[in-house]
Amino acid sequence: MANPPTLPISDHSGGGSQSQQTVSTPAFRTFLSRLSSSVRQSLSQRRPWLELVDRSAISRPESLTDAYSRIRRNLPYFKVNYVTIVSLVLALSLLSHPFSLLVLLCLFGAWIFLYLFRPSDQPLVILGRTFSDRETLGVLVILTIVVVFLTSVGSLLTSALMIGFGIVCLHGAFRVPEDLFLDDQEPANTGLLSFLSGAATSAAVAAASTPASGRV
Secondary structure: OOOOOOOOOOOHHHHHHHHHHHHHHHHHHHHHHHHHHHHHHHHOOOOOHHHHOOHHHEOOOOOHHHHHHHHHHHHHHOHHHHHHHHHHHHHHHHHOOHHHHHHHHHHHHHHHHHHHOOOOOOOEEEOOEEEOHHHHHHHHHHHHHHHHHOOHHHHHHHHHHHHHHHHHHHHHHHEOOOOOOOOOOOOOOOOHHHHHHHHHHHHHHHHHOOHHHHOO
16 A cells, blocks of 8 residues: 655744844844944044144133133034044943943843844743733833943943043143134034934834834
8 A cells, every 4th residue: 555645844933933033134234234334424524633633733721711612613623533532431431341341232232132123023032921012112211221320330431421521622622723624515414413313313214114113
């Protein structure tokens, strides 16, 4: 007696997992691409560092009004350089405190992989419990508040930003801006604000392009 024909059985678990993983990949790549493009565009507008540290243009302001006027004129001109300085101070502060850096990386990773770019059709299951999108968002918000305001991470970030802004204000007050001229064709909204708004817009657009945008 002939054996009955064997029906092929395909394993859909791997394919389903692969399809779920590829749902958020394009959006995440788009986010990284737009963020990288925004950073490169901002860095291309930085002023020469030798011009920033030109000793011949350094003098003490005559008054607080003069110092404030210098800062207002230097900020638009050296905006990208100033953002770089503040970023370096922040990076050095985090590198000198590895635990705080690890905590921030874990928090950032939790936002990225557990909410922003997690496919909406893939529920979050931890220890056998399924968390809804609202519950996930609430936990992440509470966790962020605890990390930033109730631990040493918040004080570290605050102190680093204060040091960075102090350096920027000190340089802006002592740098004579008489020889500084903004390009006529340079947009007025470039620099720090455009970088932050561009990065935020990229994140919003990338997140909205995923099925996660349908969350409530």
